[in-house]
Amino acid sequence: MLIDGKAIAARLKETLRGELEAIGGVAGIATVLVGEDVPAAVYQRRIDRGAREIGMASRPEQLPADATLGQVIGKVAELDADPDISGILVLRPLPAHLPESRIFAALPPLKDVEALHPLNAGLLSLGMPRFIPSTPAAAFHMLDRHTEAAGRDLESAFDGANLVLVGRSNNVGKPAAILGLQRNATVVSCHHHTSQAGHLEEFTRGADILIVAVGVPGLITGDMVGEGAIVIDIGINAVDDGAGGVRLVGDVDTASVEPVAEAVSPVPGGVGPITDVWVLRNAVAAAKLSLAPAGQLVLR
Amino acid sequence: MLIDGKAIAARLKETLRGELEAIGGVAGIATVLVGEDVPAAVYQRRIDRGAREIGMASRPEQLPADATLGQVIGKVAELDADPDISGILVLRPLPAHLPESRIFAALPPLKDVEALHPLNAGLLSLGMPRFIPSTPAAAFHMLDRHTEAAGRDLESAFDGANLVLVGRSNNVGKPAAILGLQRNATVVSCHHHTSQAGHLEEFTRGADILIVAVGVPGLITGDMVGEGAIVIDIGINAVDDGAGGVRLVGDVDTASVEPVAEAVSPVPGGVGPITDVWVLRNAVAAAKLSLAPAGQLVLR
Structure with a gap:
């Protein structure tokens, strides 16, 4: 299934209206x-x-x-x-x-x-965040809403789960690792060198949850994903649409991943609107x- | 082989004397x-x-x-x-x-x-450290000296290596993850919940480099370590010596790990003196x- 980021964003916006009013x-x-x-x-x-x-x-x-x-x-x-x-x-x-x-x-x-x-990056890394950067926050908000919708208990759903991150940037990969540890997941941080060393697929295949943020169109294909994984796509790449224009695609090849995964977030209409x-x-x-x-x- | 932390610490102390004099x-x-x-x-x-x-x-x-x-x-x-x-x-x-x-x-x-x-935790996590906490710094100093001694190029020795951390504390596990990413390793952060979920051994067995900091005497045994791994033991635990006193042991069961590993740091005489x-x-x-x-x- 595809996770409907727009619907989650719409509900979040309603919550936000209430918070703003308050x-x-x-x-x-x-x-x-x-x-x-x-x-x-x-x-x-x-x-x-x-x-x-x-x-x-x-x-x-x-x-x-x-x-x-x-x-x-x-x-x-x-x-x-x-x-x-x-x-x-x-x-x-x-x-x-x-x-x-x-x-x-x-x-x-x-x-x-x-x-x-x-100072704020430090508070986050020490587990006392003042603000959580919007992109990783949105990814975990999506993950939480999907987890609830699937009937799993948010308190323990991520305990000991294999969370595999592809990307190690200061604004996504590193904060996502911290957020994953806070939820008691085992966190694997992969990146360019993991791929160069020929190990990327081993790790992505073992992921219960896979979060990808590298900016490489369609990097993650169905054969790289384990049966039943949850896949969150943070990449937004503009590629040639073959008709002289551009279209937006993620880092995940949704078409091949969707049949294998429990759920995958599309691009566009996934993490972006929540962010x-x-x-x-x-x-x-x-x-x-x-x-x-x-x-x-x-x-x- | 055992890595001689005391000898590394002695050389570091000489460097330090020079720095202090300068x-x-x-x-x-x-x-x-x-x-x-x-x-x-x-x-x-x-x-x-x-x-x-x-x-x-x-x-x-x-x-x-x-x-x-x-x-x-x-x-x-x-x-x-x-x-x-x-x-x-x-x-x-x-x-x-x-x-x-x-x-x-x-x-x-x-x-x-x-x-x-x-502020300093943040500078570290953003990859611009002012200070590196002494325990993870000492662990990586030991790793670097061992890597040099083994004739490998420090510039690329950790590119895409599987660095498995056991422990996610603010003072060791999290900074060690950052230091590992800076050296281009794939970083796996394991902890209590990894073990509870029955996955700890999978990860430790796949480690090229294993750094353990949890405070559980002898947690890591030879069957949990892959052939040729480098194992750095940060645990220092006082246990009953069977004669009414205490003795210090690490988180790694050195006796069973040494025959399997390329190198293992002992406790005492390992990371401690470098720290x-x-x-x-x-x-x-x-x-x-x-x-x-x-x-x-x-x-x-």
Whole structure:
């Protein structure tokens, strides 16, 4: 079966509306696009539209491709000072002359909804997350909803399960490993060198849960997946559609994997729509954090 | 063969003497023991002795078992203000009433040689470590020295190797996973639930490199290890010696593993002595960090 990411995202959006209402609607998301990367620009518009739909403040900012480090950090500082903005997202990829790590370290930690600041990455890795980056969060949200729908107990469903990750990036593979360990799964982190050494298939075939995030169209085929596995596809790749245009495909060859797997998430319509909502949800979580200290000051 | 941790530690200590000399000997380690945990007290004395041996300042501090959170954090602040101290180590276990995470978050990040502060844990997980916690650092130092001694190229020796970790703690298992990924190994993180699910042996048998840190005496036996594996034992357990005393054993049953493995690290005399030196080495690294800004101020 295919997991319907759009339906899960729609339900999550309803939850989010309630959460936003509960804090009086005071949350806002700012996105910073530097340069003209097309997928990043599309993502920025999607977040902006999603925020407006649920009545959340949105500030999509654009800087030219030749923006200096100071200009980007200055923009972040300006957004930090905006009381309507609870969450700030600097979109990737950044132009090559901008050092990611300096920009991420300049993010205000309480508005750093993608946990890119080392402090938030550390809290996550120590098992005390303030924010969970939206893509791995969305993957696990999908996994949880599928697990519930299959009638399994969320409290123990992942205990000792073989969770195989393909990809070791800071924004997906590594946080997903942490989230998997927190759910008591055995976690196998595979990547390019696993494949080079000829071991990728051994590991993917043994997976109870397979999460793939490498950006290689159709890398995972049916013969690489064990009977009954749950396969979550995080890749989004634009490929030639044979008619002069492009179409989006994932890292998983859904057609050959679906007959073997218990469930597989499609691309498009899988993890993507859930991620879009999760970004906004993290902005609401950030607003709650910024409200908390004020609440604690009420002495009576 | 057994890997001689003492010999590796002795060579590392010589390197360290040179590093200390290069910065004019200006480095110091402070250790904070809260309460009367015997292994922690033994560890504190070992660090103190090691520091004095190489002419490094050492400040072993003791607080009573009923010390308040404020007293512990106050002591840390006092050590932060001491210009002779470049590295601070709060020894574990802490008494149950003290919240570890609050104490670690109060460590001055530039003196936090065990990378316990979330900021340093984050820098490590993002692949930009300021400090590498001494126990996993020592395990990989041992692995590197063994790899060199076996005539393999350190640059590529771990590419696509199956690195199996048993244990998922914040101070060993998780940083070891990060260090393994940085060396291009496929990393498998096993733990209690892997064992409960009956999968531990499958994974340990497939390991090219097996690192064990769980605190279960003799958990890993020869039948659980593949031919030619390298086995690093991080466990240190005090067990009844059958004569009214105790003796130290690791998590690996060395007698049955040695004939199967390419190499195995013994306990005692394995990772432990290297760890002791690494703590001091991190204090020298911290001193370099604290010297760096002053050096940058010399304008000419």
